[in-house]
Amino acid sequence: MPSTAPILTCSGVSKFFGGLTALDNVDFEVSQGEVVALLGDNGAGKSTLIKCISGVYKPEHGQITFNGVEITNHAPSEIRDRGIETIYQDLALAENLDVGANVFLGKEKKKRFMGLFPVTDDEFMRQEATKVLDRLDIHIPSLKQKLVNLSGGQRQAVAIARAIYWNARLVIMDEPTAALGVPEQRKVLALIRSLRDQGVPVILISHTMHDVMAVANRLVIMRRGKVAANLPREGANEELVVKHMVGTAEGAL
Amino acid sequence: MTVSAANVPKGSPARDRVLDFMAQNWAYIFLLGMVIFFSVTGRGFLTLANFSTLLVTSTMVALMAIGQTYVVITAGIDLSIGWTVGLSSVICARVMRDLINGGADLAPAILIGVVLALFFSLIPGLVNGVLIARIKVPAFIATLGMFGIVRGAAFLLTDGQQIVGGLPNNLQDALRSVGSGSLLWWVPEQGIVFLNRPTDLPPAITRGIAGLLPYPLIITILVVVVFGFILSRMQFGRHTYAIGGNQEAAVRSGINVRNHLIWIYVLSAFTAGVAGVLHTFRFTAGVPNAAEAALLQSVAAVVIGGTNLFGGEGTIRGAVIGALIINVLSNGLVILNVNPIWQFVVVGVVIIIAVLVNQAQTALERLKANA
Numbered sequence: 001m002p003s004t005a006p007i008l009t010c011s012g013v014s015k016f017f018g019g020l021t022a023l024d025n026v027d028f029e030v031s032q033g034e035v036v037a038l039l040g041d042n043g044a045g046k047s048t049l050i051k052c053i054s055g056v057y058k059p060e061h062g063q064i065t066f067n068g069v070e071i072t073n074h075a076p077s078e079i080r081d082r083g084i085e086t087i088y089q090d091l092a093l094a095e096n097l098d099v100g101a102n103v104f105l106g107k108e109k110k111k112r113f114m115g116l117f118p119v120t121d122d123e124f125m126r127q128e129a130t131k132v133l134d135r136l137d138i139h140i141p142s143l144k145q146k147l148v149n150l151s152g153g154q155r156q157a158v159a160i161a162r163a164i165y166w167n168a169r170l171v172i173m174d175e176p177t178a179a180l181g182v183p184e185q186r187k188v189l190a191l192i193r194s195l196r197d198q199g200v201p202v203i204l205i206s207h208t209m210h211d212v213m214a215v216a217n218r219l220v221i222m223r224r225g226k227v228a229a230n231l232p233r234e235g236a237n238e239e240l241v242v243k244h245m246v247g248t249a250e251g252a253l
Numbered sequence: 254m255t256v257s258a259a260n261v262p263k264g265s266p267a268r269d270r271v272l273d274f275m276a277q278n279w280a281y282i283f284l285l286g287m288v289i290f291f292s293v294t295g296r297g298f299l300t301l302a303n304f305s306t307l308l309v310t311s312t313m314v315a316l317m318a319i320g321q322t323y324v325v326i327t328a329g330i331d332l333s334i335g336w337t338v339g340l341s342s343v344i345c346a347r348v349m350r351d352l353i354n355g356g357a358d359l360a361p362a363i364l365i366g367v368v369l370a371l372f373f374s375l376i377p378g379l380v381n382g383v384l385i386a387r388i389k390v391p392a393f394i395a396t397l398g399m400f401g402i403v404r405g406a407a408f409l410l411t412d413g414q415q416i417v418g419g420l421p422n423n424l425q426d427a428l429r430s431v432g433s434g435s436l437l438w439w440v441p442e443q444g445i446v447f448l449n450r451p452t453d454l455p456p457a458i459t460r461g462i463a464g465l466l467p468y469p470l471i472i473t474i475l476v477v478v479v480f481g482f483i484l485s486r487m488q489f490g491r492h493t494y495a496i497g498g499n500q501e502a503a504v505r506s507g508i509n510v511r512n513h514l515i516w517i518y519v520l521s522a523f524t525a526g527v528a529g530v531l532h533t534f535r536f537t538a539g540v541p542n543a544a545e546a547a548l549l550q551s552v553a554a555v556v557i558g559g560t561n562l563f564g565g566e567g568t569i570r571g572a573v574i575g576a577l578i579i580n581v582l583s584n585g586l587v588i589l590n591v592n593p594i595w596q597f598v599v600v601g602v603v604i605i606i607a608v609l610v611n612q613a614q615t616a617l618e619r620l621k622a623n624a
Contacts (some may be wrong), residue, residue, distance in 0.1 A: 005365065077507060090501070091500065091502075092501055092502040092505045092506070093499065093502055094494065094495040094499045094502050094503065094565075095498055095499060095565075096494055096495075096497065096498035096499075096565035096566060097491075097495060101491060101495075105495055105502065105503070105505040105506040105508070106492075106495075106503070106506030106508045107506075107507070108488045108491055110488065113486065117482070117485065117486075117487070118488070119486040119487055120358060120486065121492050145406060148619070149618065184444035209379060252394055
């Protein structure tokens with residue numbers, strides 16, 4: 001279990017959309033070595049919270065610090081440079097390109113052609129992609145394959161590989177198993193554990209209770225823009241979580 | 254992923270390989286088939302002189318198709334280049350003519366004409382790019398609007414004439430020496446001759462003279478090589494594909510998609526501008542509607558060459574093959590004495606076949622990958 005100081009701290013974060021309070025004074029922490037599941041009904045504020053963390057939204061109140069640095073008003077690209085990678089449901093991969101090109105998208109490794117023209121070093125990028133996929137224990141038969149020809153789980157792996165290749169120090173995953181078959185879901189859950197074990201904490205948004213129970217160390221349940229409960233995995237069960245989600249648990253707000 | 258025995262497609266592997274090869278390279282096979290067909294059936298098709306003419310004629314569509322390929326890979330379309338070619342041609346002819354009539358020397362007049370023509374042809378591209386990338390006007394609408402604007406501009410510059418003519422004789426000769434010139438000539442009974450096309454020969458021999466390396470072809474090959482290299486090997490090309498594959502992913506990975514798209518439309522206008530200048534050199538006149546028909550042919554060439562109209566796929570090589578297929582068809586049908594109107598029908602059929610083959614190929618690829 002985590003014993004270190006939190007790597008990410010959100011304190012008193014509020015976000016309004018017109019008259020709607022999307023986040024209401026939210027406190028949220030993530031420490032090294034944990035997988036935190038972020039749960040809640042639709043509209044509970046999970047997505048708003050991760051968008052505030054990744055810089056897509058600016059909170060009206062509150063502070064977000066990462067590794068001791070305040071990042072509340074940083075641009076998304078800056079936050080990504082600091083090591084917070086968000087893997088969205090749609091993965092944001094160029095499916096018409098191969099694995100190496102995707103891992104290096106926007107940051108292509110170049111070499112000189114005839115000592116003169118800068119060309120993309122596809123061989124290097126492919127090899128680096130293989131290394132990082134090996135680290136995650138993922139094997140893709142041909143790395144020259146375009147992503148469109150890979151399975152959903154393999155694409156998910158590519159998205160994760162890209163994040164950790166660029167030294168992600170915190171990975172946020174939005175419904176990573178939603179579109180996958182059962183064997184692939186298992187693979188992705190294994191990936192999440194493997195990320196955690198390599199010192200990269202994960203925030204996992206999921207509706208699938210089974211996934212949450214399988215990988216999370218801690219469950220944060222949101223309801224109507226507030227944190228309704230913050231439970232360790234031990235002792236939590238589906239019934240309790242649902243009660244917190246709908247607001248009928250003992251001591252619920 | 255392991256391949257289970259049940260999923261292995263039926264049929265011998267050798268036949269599959271042949272089918273696969275044909276699906277991958279059908280455009281080349283089709284081109285070769287047509288060349289053979291017309292060589293057998295059409296008298297005068299398979300001659301050096303005809304091939305030289307055919308290649309030079311193809312340069313217009315090929316040049317336009319190069320820029321169009323970039324545009325279509327980003328899931329756009331550029332309809333304005335049909336008139337950008339004309340604008341470039343008209344500016345080129347008019348600037349040269351007016352400078353020389355004003356007393357300028359030949360060489361600087363030609364140079365300034367070419368530079369200004371290329372420069373002004375970039376403007377419609379820049380405006381297209383800004384409209385599409387920054388103001389989010391759909392490419393079809395933005396370039397359709399530009400189609401009208403550039404068409405008007407080109408005709409305004411001809412003072413309402415169908416052509417900018419009346420070029421001084423010395424200028425016409427100079428233009429012709431490039432536009433109709435060749436680095437090497439094949440002369441029947443004499444062999445290969447450098448630079449100057451021999452004159453004062455009997456008509457029977459003159460008819461057989463063929464430019465082996467016509468300048469317009471050399472220039473086009475240069476443009477093909479440069480832009481083909483950029484697309485297939487350089488970061489600019491990689492980003493072009495990424496934008497076409499998933500624009501959102503490109504944005505999130507830090508690619509400056511807006512600026513990139515602007516460059517793409519400028520590039521498209523540039524290759525059209527080169528086509529316009531070449532047209533003026535070849536015909537020693539500025540012709541506003543020089544590429545009226547070539548516009549749709551450029552789109553056709555791109556599609557025949559395997560570029561996906563939804564973006565993300567395509568090659569310059571394919572576009573060039575597409576341009577050649579269209580021109581071999583036109584040329585061959587003329588030689589066979591077929592009513593030229595049939596060209597439209599035939600090219601139309603070929604486009605539809607091209608799209609069908611490409612779809613089948615994509616489906617096949619996916620099947621194989623999932624097997």
